[in-house]
Amino acid sequence: MGSAGTVAELVQRQWGDHRPGLKHEDTVLSHHQVASGAAARAALLADLLSADGEPHLGVLLDNTPEFPLWLSAAALAGAAVAGINPTRRGAELARDILHTDCRVLVTESAHLPLLDGLDLPGVRVLVTDTDAYTALLAGYAGAKPGEAVLREVGRGTRMLLYFTSGSTGAPKATICTQGRLAAAGQSLVDHFGVRRDDVHYICMPMFHGNAVIADWAPALAGGAAVALRRRFSASGFLDDVRTHGATYFTYVGRAVQYLLATPERPDDRDHPLRLGFGTEACAVDAARFRERFGVRLVEGYGSSEGGAAIQRTPDTPPGAVGRASPRDDLAVVDPETGEERAAAVLDARGRLLNGDDAIGELVNRGRTPFEGYWRNAEADAARVRGGWYWTGDLFFRDPAGFLYFAGRTDDRLRVDSENLAAAMIENILARWSDAAAVAVYAVPDPVAGDQVMAALALREGAAFDPGGFAAFLAAQSDLGTKMAPRFVRIVAAMPVTATNKVHRVALRREGFRSADPVWWNGAGGPYERLRGAELAALLGEYEAHGRAHLVSSGD
Template sequence: MGSAGTVAELVQRQWGDHRPGLRSEDTVLSHHQVASGAAARAALLADLLPAGSEPHLGVLLDNTPEFALWLSAAALAGVAVAGINPTRRGAELARDILHIDCRVLVTERAHLSLLDGLDLPGVRVLVTDTDAYTELLAPYAGAKPGDTVLAEVGPGTRMLLYFTSGSTGAPKAAICSQGRLAAAGRSLVDHFGVRREDVHYICMPMFHGNAVIADWAPALVGGAAVALCRRFSASGFLDDVRAHGATYFTYVGRAVQYLLATPERPDDREHSLRLGFGTEAGAVDAARFRERFGVRLVEGYGSSEGGAAIQRTPDTPERAIGKAASRDDLAVVDPETGEERAAAVFDESGRLTNGADAIGELVNRGRTPFEGYWRNAAAEADRVHGGWYWTGDLFFRDADGFLYFAGRTDDRLRVDSENLAAAVIENILARWQDAAAVAVYAVPDPVAGDQVMAALAMREGTAFDPSAFAAFLGAQTDLGTKMAPRFVRIVPAMPVTATNKVHRVGLRREGFWCGGSVWWNGARGGYEAFGEEQLEALLGEFKAHGRDGLLPSISPMA
């Protein structure tokens, strides 16, 4: 089988292949039926998109067969798909939809309430699980792949517009072409030996790049089947894997921890899975996962925009991500000066001892496949400048060249696999009438990624009321499900730099075990005082997961 340069070619190859190709709950479609359904939707899209409009499609769906069918349809038609995040709310959700210039938005009844009251001029909404949708699609049932092409399809044709957060606050839509997506799938097929008889289990949300680029694309390239889980469920994971005969899955953030938290069963190893690929599981949980389920987890790193990637080799240390393909390409530098940071030094227990000198921003000084952001030249200039691609991620590098992930830069957070921008959360918290000043920043999560911490300076004559603050958060319709602060620090005055900017570096360095008044949303729900007892338990979690090296080396609650 020759190498395909576009996703459209890969979809066309499915025509005539009557092996099972798409599984979801009780639905099983052959590869041929997927290609046929995609062709029908491509033809419908051609009639729905107004002449002269951007060839863009918005998809606000859970992981349903319709999501996969519309991905394939868009590839055939030369249209780009923008996955819309259903955890966004109100004006922020409307902004995402309008920003990508889509005239057609595909959704389902489960998400219709999110669109209530939103002003979406010129956007046609299709609701997949309705009779009206079935009737609308029926006349196109005889379409074949290649019948309908809205724009000339080549390797450079836009395929994905996927949102990623940034320092400006508003999410940016990163561009991924058909050629890059096909190449990414081909790389994973070669790396993991994807076979035609494999079944790729997609349990991460398909509006994220992870599920499409690292799970759907290699299945398409390798001729493997895809099994969809509407939403990730730790309790239902193994039963679903068994039902579909899944052999491969991807994960992000805390998904692995959620699986490990399920009750152990005698049949935990009775399944077909052979590999999991993802980010942020951590070496400790990856080892526990393999011991319990008999499945190898491969940790990787690739920036959402495609600008940098790290390869894991057999000799990679347990807590490292891997190495760059060429040491000269990726570097860890001081974000202010661009000078390379010192090599990491570890003590006998493996703790990083020179974090202040070793941790810096990861940059790509070589050729980058980054293809830009949709209508955001300022963000592109911030991402690529001085001839380098700046990832916005913090790393350190040991003397042998292995790279270790250390977190996000100050105004970015990654919470439970969601990329968030501090400015967006600050704008929401600033509405609280009792707050005189607000700063939001990341503190490490004991398992993976970050947690949200907010510093609040109270208005004169007011005191922090945890119940009132929780009620305020609950009333904010645009506060996404991952945005609520886990920690709240009350400061007498907001610390600022000489230029009168909030001194986030200092706040982040002090973290959640700073002196003063700290509250947290603990296991019992609601905000409660964060004291010595809570701190000791949390530090135990960090140590158990091998992430205590990310904590500041200062005395607790000084």
């Protein structure tokens, strides 16, 4: 079976294939039933969307069968799906729907309260778990793939409008065409050897690019089945994997840490899962995951916008993501000058010794497949500058050309005129045996620049031992003199976004003025609780230097 040029071709291949193709709770649909359901929805879409407007629909759903069915339907019809984030509210939610010119919004009863009071002119709302929806769809039950097309389908046909989760400003809707999505799926089929009898477990939210591009698309391209979890559940993960016979899953953010934080069981290795693919699981967590569950985690990197990709090869060192893909001319440069950064100096244990000279922003100096943002020329220009694609991500490169992720450009800290990357400090703190999850971020220094603050979620049954934590820090040979946290916040659970990424905006906003216990080491002494007189004295320093506004309580 050759590779397909469009997602529509991949959906059409499912016709007549009666193997299990989609699993969710007690529901099992064959590949043929998926293609048939997609054809019916494509025909409905062709009647709902006139030819004089943008063929866009919004999907405001949890991970239920309707989500991949509407993705497949859009592909057949030549329409584009905008994944709508259910954690957005009010005017922000309305903005996402209207900005992407959605004239149809597919949702479910559980999310209808989110739409109360919203002004959505010209938007037809379909509620999937209602009798009215079932009756409407029944009229299109005889449709076949390829019969109902809004626009001629080709590689350049828009397929996805998925929002980036930027920390500032309104989210940007990234364009992904059918050709790019089909190629991404086939690339992962080839890279991981996806088989027709595989089952891809989708527990990350499908409104996000990770679940669609790295989980659904390779299953579709390889003829594998997908199993859906309505929302990610660490406690339900292994039960789902066993029930559905899952062999592959994707993860983002802190999902791996949540799985490691579940109580260990004697049957932790009793499952068919063989591979996890994702981002932001540090080397320590990946090693712990493999030791406990017997599953290899592969850290990948592909810019959400498609502008740069890194390929992992068998000789990739621990902690590295891989090398640049053959199509890209990647470099690590100073974000301000564009000059290439020095090669990393690593010790015998692979720890970075010259982070201040080696860490920079990853850019693609070659031809980029970036397809732009929907109606946002300013963001396009910021992403592609001087003929280069700027990823917004920090990396360093070792002498052999292997690239290591070092965080986001927004996560940089400047302490005593030294530039630090939050991800590098997080990787060190993750070695602490009592830590279940770690987040590092900047808080303003009373005089100038930043200080390092860490939020720690502890493993079950653990209590914060300030002396033990200080001793742990002192034993880390690669923890630079500016990298030790000045402030430590102990959280019951790490605040995260809907895609399981740490909610750094909230952490930075609260700083050390939090309802959670906060410890600090003042002038470099032992860690002590920050409260009362100590807090008042610290705030007085900010006031004295005219920086009190930087640490307001946020009330």
